[in-house]
């Protein structure tokens with residue numbers, strides 16, 4: 053096993069924080085030039101906001117930090133394969149590179165379902181790196197749902 057890159061380590065920590073708050077455990081981090089601009093956890097329940105996925109929260113915070121709606125040259129690290137909504141936000145934000153952990157056969161939209169970035173109507177496709185710390189990311193989700201049954 054090779055070491056987990058620092059941004060993914062932080063995203064995994066954010067996912068654990070989400071689980072403690074009763075949210076589906078997903079965490080996301082936006083990095084530019086090696087500097088972390090934003091770290092966010094999934095929070096739709098706490099915020100009464102169905103769009104408050106970790107990726108959306110992190111993209112919003114990073115855009116505010118940069119003072120721009122375009123996150124040019126930024127990388128997004130997220131513990132779970134993004135859904136269709138988040139894939140759309142990633143394209144709108146012009147994220148340069150997407151790194152994600154666990155695949156999501158049910159809700160994912162990158163390698164599953166709509167395969168958003170492969171559609172001819174997708175106007176921006178980041179470089180995509182899947183399976184980063186996949187085992188740990190999947191275990192956090194599995195444990196969360198097992199504890200709820």
Ligand SMILES: [Zn+2]
Pocket residue numbers: 105107134135136137138139
């Ligand atoms: Zn999402």
